[in-house]
Amino acid sequence: MKILEVIGVSKHFGSLTALQDVSFTLRRGEILGLIGPNGAGKTTLVNLIAGTTPYSAGDIHFLGKSIRGLKPHQIGRLGISRTPQIVKPITDMTTLENVMVGALFGKKGKKRTVRAARRKAEQTLELLGLAAKSNVPGESLNVQERKRLERAKALAMLPTVLLLDEVLAGLNPAEIDEGVDLIKKVRDAGVTILVVEHVMRAIANVSDRVIVLQHGEKIMEGKPEEVLNHGKVIEAYLGKRYRALAGNG
Amino acid sequence: MKKIATVLVCVAVGVFLVWCPYLVSFYWLRILTNIFMFAILAQAINIIAGYVGYPAFGNVVFFGLGAYSTGILMVKFQTTFFTSVLVGMAICVLFTLLFGVPVLRLKGHYFAIATLGLNEATRAIVDNLSGLTGGGMGLSLPLRAGDIGANARYFYFVFYGTMLLSILVTYLLSRSRFGYACRSIRSDEEAAEGMGINTTKYKTLAWMISAVLTGIAGSGYAYWMSYIEPGVVFDMTIAIKSFVMFLLGGPATVLGPIVGAFFVEAVSTLTWSHLLNYHTGTLGAIIILVVIFMPQGFISFIRQGFSFSTFVKKGKKKFSGREKRIEMA
Ligand SMILES: Nc1ncnc2c1ncn2[C@@H]1O[C@H](COP(=O)(O)OP(=O)(O)O)[C@@H](O)[C@H]1O
Ligand SMILES: [Mg+2]
Numbered sequence: 397m398k399i400l401e402v403i404g405v406s407k408h409f410g411s412l413t414a415l416q417d418v419s420f421t422l423r424r425g426e427i428l429g430l431i432g433p434n435g436a437g438k439t440t441l442v443n444l445i446a447g448t449t450p451y452s453a454g455d456i457h458f459l460g461k462s463i464r465g466l467k468p469h470q471i472g473r474l475g476i477s478r479t480p481q482i483v484k485p486i487t488d489m490t491t492l493e494n495v496m497v498g499a500l501f502g503k504k505g506k507k508r509t510v511r512a513a514r515r516k517a518e519q520t521l522e523l524l525g526l527a528a529k530s531n532v533p534g535e536s537l538n539v540q541e542r543k544r545l546e547r548a549k550a551l552a553m554l555p556t557v558l559l560l561d562e563v564l565a566g567l568n569p570a571e572i573d574e575g576v577d578l579i580k581k582v583r584d585a586g587v588t589i590l591v592v593e594h595v596m597r598a599i600a601n602v603s604d605r606v607i608v609l610q611h612g613e614k615i616m617e618g619k620p621e622e623v624l625n626h627g628k629v630i631e632a633y634l635g636k637r638y639r640a641l642a643g644n645g
Numbered sequence: 646m647k648k649i650a651t652v653l654v655c656v657a658v659g660v661f662l663v664w665c666p667y668l669v670s671f672y673w674l675r676i677l678t679n680i681f682m683f684a685i686l687a688q689a690i691n692i693i694a695g696y697v698g699y700p701a702f703g704n705v706v707f708f709g710l711g712a713y714s715t716g717i718l719m720v721k722f723q724t725t726f727f728t729s730v731l732v733g734m735a736i737c738v739l740f741t742l743l744f745g746v747p748v749l750r751l752k753g754h755y756f757a758i759a760t761l762g763l764n765e766a767t768r769a770i771v772d773n774l775s776g777l778t779g780g781g782m783g784l785s786l787p788l789r790a791g792d793i794g795a796n797a798r799y800f801y802f803v804f805y806g807t808m809l810l811s812i813l814v815t816y817l818l819s820r821s822r823f824g825y826a827c828r829s830i831r832s833d834e835e836a837a838e839g840m841g842i843n844t845t846k847y848k849t850l851a852w853m854i855s856a857v858l859t860g861i862a863g864s865g866y867a868y869w870m871s872y873i874e875p876g877v878v879f880d881m882t883i884a885i886k887s888f889v890m891f892l893l894g895g896p897a898t899v900l901g902p903i904v905g906a907f908f909v910e911a912v913s914t915l916t917w918s919h920l921l922n923y924h925t926g927t928l929g930a931i932i933i934l935v936v937i938f939m940p941q942g943f944i945s946f947i948r949q950g951f952s953f954s955t956f957v958k959k960g961k962k963k964f965s966g967r968e969k970r971i972e973m974a
Binding site: 446448467468469472473477478484486487488489493496497498500501502503505510513549553 | 820821822825826828829831832833835836838839840841842843844897
């Protein structure tokens with residue numbers, strides 16, 4: 397079943413074309429990987445879906461209805477949450493309170509009391525193994541913990557769709573494996589996920605399907621093992637010379 | 646344990662202040678009333694500047710609007726004081742609805758300057774509508790019936806009650822969904838929006854609450870003084886003073902601005918009576934010392950158990966008092 401449908405969106409920043417006629421669908425319960433070299437337009441695409449950036453052409457449907465032109469908070473409340481590429485905890489708040497904000501303003505947030513949000517936040521921190529840090533300021537967490545906090549926040553919003561923008565960047569291999577496990581855990585909790593990553597290895601392990609962006613255009617879509625070994629993708633990442641050397645595609 | 650102690654101290658002080666008018670002289674009653682008034686103004690600034698992070702320097706505009714609502718209604722329309730307060734509150738609400746969206750779009754000093762502009766513009770309008778406001782000649786309000794003592798106590802309790810209301814509002818706000826929204830906005834507005842927070846709504850609401858509290862203080866002031874003029878009730882020094890109290894006491898704490906108001910007024914009164922010539926200089930020096938040694942405000946200082954050395958040490962670490970503050974909130 398289609399949850400999110402991106403239909404021919406384009407985005408221009410002045411004369412620069414960040415996205416050109418990009419279409420894809422996200423199906424319920426899957427983890428869709430979105431890869432592409434730096435500057436390919438991945439973050440821009442996430443911003444379009446989350447409503448933080450307006451777009452020049454195309455449309456985005458969520459559960460069959462257009463969400464074009466909605467404010468970010470409205471989209472968040474409908475059930476699409478996003479973790480930003482640069483993780484910044486809310487200042488002057490404890491880890492627990494950071495997650496409470498997610499629980500208070502997410503999809504079911506309106507019906508939640510502050511007390512219920514606190515309980516939800518405690519459960520979420522437990523799930524992500526951050527319970528021990530509940531009462532320290534969010535800003536005092538290290539990079540890895542911050543990324544986990546960010547996922548806890550997004551989870552507490554109980555989204556239908558979660559957009560993860562490079563949450564594994566800057567982690568070491570062991571931490572990446574842990575991150576991949578966490579993402580799968582979140583999916584098993586009933587969340588459909590779009591994972592944006594630069595790290596190929598992580599994408600291969602976590603995604604059910606992968607799409608590839610290059611210069612703002614979708615150049616490929618398919619199963620991870622097909623896509624990641626495809627000559628076009630290797631070329632996009634490493635250039636023509638490497639493709640020739642690898643003798644692939 | 647600490648929480649219980651805090652509550653006990655607050656209740657004791659609260660009860661003592663109810664008793665006060667029957668114990669102290671009119672001179673002290675007047676000073677206390679004035680402290681309450683500034684405590685309300687500082688608390689109002691705390692709500693918009695402390696919790697939401699919007700430095701509303703021009704908030705004194707609501708003081709003036711409240712004062713002139715009461716003045717005009719009581720003089721020209723012979724309403725009761727109470728009615729005039731309600732109308733003044735409504736005018737402050739309308740003002741924030743009208744200007745909230747455009748002005749709250751600005752950040753930091755741009756916002757501060759915009760509110761200053763609003764204050765100056767409003768002052769000029771009030772100055773020029775002399776048929777209604779008396780213009781630069783000012784406006785004399787009807788004196789309250791009753792003897793001096795009864796009146797002094799009346800205004801004492803008007804401001805005391807309003808101050809308690811402002812504390813209650815801040816307390817409830819700090820623990821509610823609204824409070825979490827405000828603090829998220831202060832941290833990063835775009836991120837807050839991304840988390841499903843309707844930032845425009847909460848910012849405007851916070852400014853509205855701040856405006857209404859300031860407006861009530863303005864109304865009370867007009868009736869208390871029974872004479873107002875634009876230069877006095879739209880005076881920037883009121884704004885600066887309440888801002889200093891707010892900063893000294895501790896931003897985004899429930900009792901900080903109140904403690905700040907008591908401190909500044911007490912020091913101001915003491916230096917005024919003993920060091921007439923050096924009054925402003927002494928006050929300024931004390932404020933500078935406090936800012937240097939208690940960068941987080943009094944409330945954090947008190948919470949650290951008055952231990953000066955640990956405080957200074959901790960104050961150097963960026964987070965210090967905040968951790969405690971959150972625990973309390
Ligand atoms: N706000 C913006 N203004 C102008 N150009 C932008 C803006 N955001 C992104 N871009 C440009 O759009 C292109 C795609 O950027 P981005 O989506 O961040 O790429 P990715 O996340 O794939 O690395 C880049 O060339 C970038 O410089
Ligand atoms: Mg990016």
